[in-house]
Amino acid sequence: MRRREVLRLAAALAGLPLMQGCERVLRLGLPVRLNRPGMDEGHRLRAGLTPPEPAGERRCRVAVVGSGAAGLFAAWRLRKEGLDDVLVLNGPEPDGNAAGGAFGECRYPTGAHYLPLPSRESTHVRELLAEMGVIEAAPYAERPRFDERVTVHAPDERLWRDGRWQEGLLPRLGMGKAELAEQARFLAEMGRLRAARGADGRKAFCIPLALSSRDPAWTALDRISFAAWLDANGYRAPGLRWYLDYCCRDDYGARPAQVSAWAGLHYFCSRGGLAANAEEGAVLTWPDGLNPVMRHMRARIGAARQLDGAAWRIRERRGRAEVDYLDGQGGSRRLSAERVVVATPLFVAAHLCDALPSLGFQSRHLPPRAPWLTANFLIDRFPEEPHDMPLAWDNVVYGSQSLGFVVSTHQLIRAAKPERSVFTAYHAFAGGDPMAARRWLERADADALFDLAAADLSEVYGWRFRKNLRQAEMTLRGHAMASPAPGFLSNPGLLALREADDPLLFAHSDLSGLSLFEEAAWWGERAARKILA
Incomplete structure (x- = not known):
């Protein structure tokens, strides 16, 4: 494993917790930890040792x-x-893709950072959430009551485009009538498909996937790509196509041309989870993503049973x-x-x-597997934001090849911003050769990885982001997720x-x-x- 032009830290920096195995981004003198979980073990298995x-x-x-x-x-x-x-x-x-970490008291995810409201079919997940106290009442009803502390607070999403923020991730400001009409047509079609059922009586698109309809009229969509389905149905508006590309990279680590049309539609049509005290489409989140769910299961299993x-x-x-x-x-x-x-x-x-x-x-x-890079940045002061568009939980840059960043302390900001926070940035290596991306991840140094991981934050905040940056951790997963081809x-x-x-x-x-x-x-x-x- 080559790590060129990287210095080992000999001691902790003043006032900051020491991170074992730290390295520096040379231009900034920034302490950085590089994690490559499972790489050595995987190479040993592949080599047949x-x-x-x-x-x-x-x-x-x-x-x-x-x-x-x-x-x-x-x-x-x-x-x-x-x-x-x-x-x-x-x-x-x-904990795999639901692992988490911490800079002192500031926790953060190194993998999945949210859980959508579980569907009525996901009774297994609802049972777990009820045991945790996340579902407070009526766990198997159409609209359970959820703990508001973990139901994502507003503003939850915003999009950076042409030097300013807009609410939501579907680009709308400055878009022409034809673009907006096509967006509306697509959203209406997704609403129709959410209610669709096959000849077997099952929902066409369901979570868990195994409960979806097996009607050939619907499963035939799995024989073509999502991009081909979009083209065939006349969805070509640039803003909409960028948004759909972002969604596929975010959930599947692949682009619409690489993703099954059935899977592309499943992204929009399978959710359906509702809450008595949250808006439709809300999600559950913790500072360290899904790791609290994993910790709860571990506690119930018992430490003596874990090796x-x-x-x-x-x-x-x-x-x-x-x-x-x-x-x-x-x-x-x-x-x-x-x-x-x-x-x-x-x-x-x-x-x-x-x-x-x-x-x-x-x-x-x-199945094909997508490589991912997840980066966590500890800041000691929040960058200034426009008064009319405050910091959101999920922040995405239009046209970016990365997936934006989430704010670990978002659920704590209602009263006052904490002194420190962690911004978590995600990048899926989609569209290219996964093997080439894995080789690059294996030999990339801290500077190159930092530039890629911080691209969206640098685009939005420039020098203001780096001025208040104190530590970083980057997690590299060469085989992070299966992509539904x-x-x-x-x-x-x-x-x-x-x-x-x-x-x-x-x-x-x-x-x-x-x-x-x-x-x-x-x-x-x-x-x-x-x-x-």
């Missing part, structure tokens, strides 16, 4: 490999239903499943279980489990793993092809229910 045979064995009824949303949800469900003999192997990045370590082999022997893992201290150990929930991304599972081909999953069934709904390998059982079960959002918390939790739920049955 075999650690020493395990020195010890621990037996359990159920082992869960991976502690992202799917793995923790499976273990949470098993514990909730009274199954105590469960062990969770955390993997190289505990640090990364699996390097999963196999079936003598009627049981064995998980061999590195324990983080240079040793190799083994879990022997009646059932194993493989809750890793499928490109990892393909290296861990020799049994996948016999289950019907081949390497050609792996045309044909993903009928991927035979994914369909096979959804049905796998005894002793290996699979649980990950990859089984849906959509990198969403609700989907990951759904497959964790399904795996747990199979075991409980």
Whole structure:
């Protein structure tokens, strides 16, 4: 791993917490931490390096490999239903894409930063949120009551265009009548499709995806790209097309030409979650994104049932499943279980489990994966904002190749701005060659990564942003999420793993092809229910 022109910090800067493994952006003298979670472990698996045979064995009824949303949800469900003999192997990045961090008292996300109001079909998510107290009343009603502290406050979204802010992310100010008419037509069509149902009586687009209609009249949309569907339906207005491109990059890490038309429409037509005390389209958010949800599940599972370590082999022997893992201290150990929930991304599972081909999953069934860069910037003073357009929770730059930035302390700003805050910026490497992006991420130095991560903040604030910047952390994920390319709904390998059982079960959002918390939790739920049955 080459990190050129980067200096190691020898000590903490005055008044700031020391960040282990810090580096500097040379031009600014800024302390920066670079995280590449899972990279070393992934390269070892890909190279086929075999650690020493395990020195010890621990037996359990159920082992869960991976502690992202799917793995923790499976273990949470098993514990909730009274199954105590469960062990969770955390993997190289505990909490996965829902991980978080902190600069002292300022928490921030290093992955997902919000959860939409869960649909009525997402009863599994509603049950969890009710246990947390996030849903305060009527968890399974059409409009539950949510804790207002985590329901995103206004202003929630704004767009920077032509040197000024506008409310919302769909560009409207300065747009001509033809553009606005096309936007209105698109929104009306999405409203119609939200209510559409197939011949089987199911909603055409639903979360969880597995509950969507299987009517061929709707699934046929998966055979073409979203861009092709837009062209065929006459949606060509530049502002609208930029917005739809942004949405695809934001949720799928890919552009409309790379995304299934079914998935592109699913983005707009599947949500439908409502609240008794929030506007339609509201989301749930915490300073550190979805990490509080993960911490809640961990607390319910119990610390004694969670093990640090990364699996390097999963196999079936003598009627049981064995998980061999590195324990983080240079040793190799083994879990022997009646059932194993493989809750890793499928490109990892393909290296861990020799049994996948016999289950019907081949390497050609792996979905394309998008690389991502997430950056967190600690500021000690908020930049000045226009009086008529205050700082929002989500702030996006029109025409940018990045995805804007969210404000970790947004839920605290109602009374007065805190002394410090964290701005979280996102960049998906969409449209190009994912392998080339991964190679660039592997060898890029702190200066190059900072310039990319801070592009939108620099565009809006210029020197004012850097003047009050004190620390930064950048998280690089070469295989951050699966992208739903045309044909993903009928991927035979994914369909096979959804049905796998005894002793290996699979649980990950990859089984849906959509990198969403609700989907990951759904497959964790399904795996747990199979075991409980």
